[in-house]
Amino acid sequence: xxxxxxxxxxxxxxxxxxxxxxxxxxxxxxxxxxxxxxxxxxxxxxxxxxxxxxxxxxxxxxxxxxxxxxxxxxxxxxxxxxxxxxxxxxxxxxxxxxxxxxxxxxxxxxxxxxxxxxxxxxxxxxxxxxxxxxxxxxxxxxxxxxxxxxxxxxxxxxxxxxxxxxxxxxxxxxxxxxxxxxxxxxxxxxxx
Numbered sequence: 001x002x003x004x005x006x007x008x009x010x011x012x013x014x015x016x017x018x019x020x021x022x023x024x025x026x027x028x029x030x031x032x033x034x035x036x037x038x039x040x041x042x043x044x045x046x047x048x049x050x051x052x053x054x055x056x057x058x059x060x061x062x063x064x065x066x067x068x069x070x071x072x073x074x075x076x077x078x079x080x081x082x083x084x085x086x087x088x089x090x091x092x093x094x095x096x097x098x099x100x101x102x103x104x105x106x107x108x109x110x111x112x113x114x115x116x117x118x119x120x121x122x123x124x125x126x127x128x129x130x131x132x133x134x135x136x137x138x139x140x141x142x143x144x145x146x147x148x149x150x151x152x153x154x155x156x157x158x159x160x161x162x163x164x165x166x167x168x169x170x171x172x173x174x175x176x177x178x179x180x181x182x183x184x185x186x187x188x189x190x191x192x
Contacts, residue, residue: 076173083180084109088155103145110151119144142167152179 078097085093088109096102104117120141126134150163156179165171 073173077176080176080180081105081109084152084156084176087180088152106145106148106152109155110148111155112148112151116144116148149175156182 081096081102082093084090085096085105088111090105090108093105096105103120104114107114107117110116122137122141123134126137146163146166148163149166150160153162153175154160158179162175162178165175
């Protein structure tokens with residue numbers, strides 16, 4: 001829901017900025033300005049431009065208010081995943097920056113094959129088939145990630161049941177931080 005809201009705000013602001021630039025470039029003639037001022041439905045052109053500028057400013061404020069915390073969470077998650085890659089001796093852990101590669105790297109963190117990461121592509125297949133099947137496939141992918149993080153917790157010496165925290169919002173970020181930045185937990189100490 002939140003991703004759809006952010007996408008709608010981004011798209012609407014991207015569509016309104018060229019309209020604003022076009023409105024500033026077009027200088028109305030005195031006859032068309034009188035016509036616009038005399039019609040009750042349009043109001044004053046300056047008022048319309050001021051309203052459009054206020055709407056763009058409000059959307060920009062909301063975008064900044066939302067984008068900065070999301071960017072901070074994304075950076076924290078990426079840094080945590082890179083640290084987890086180092087702890088699990090997974091090569092090329094920095095590739096988690098690429099969104100479509102991250103599920104494959106998570107599978108390698110858990111010491112599974114890349115085919116487990118390919119499961120993250122199931123919702124795309126479900127979208128092509130049917131929307132209801134897509135929801136089922138998304139639940140399967142969620143189950144995969146929980147199972148993979150249970151295995152990652154186990155590899156790093158924690159209780160595997162901590163992996164269930166990946167379902168809980170904000171607790172999943174705490175879990176990533178614990179897995180990444182704990183000093184005394186290493187793969188060599190874990191019982192496989």
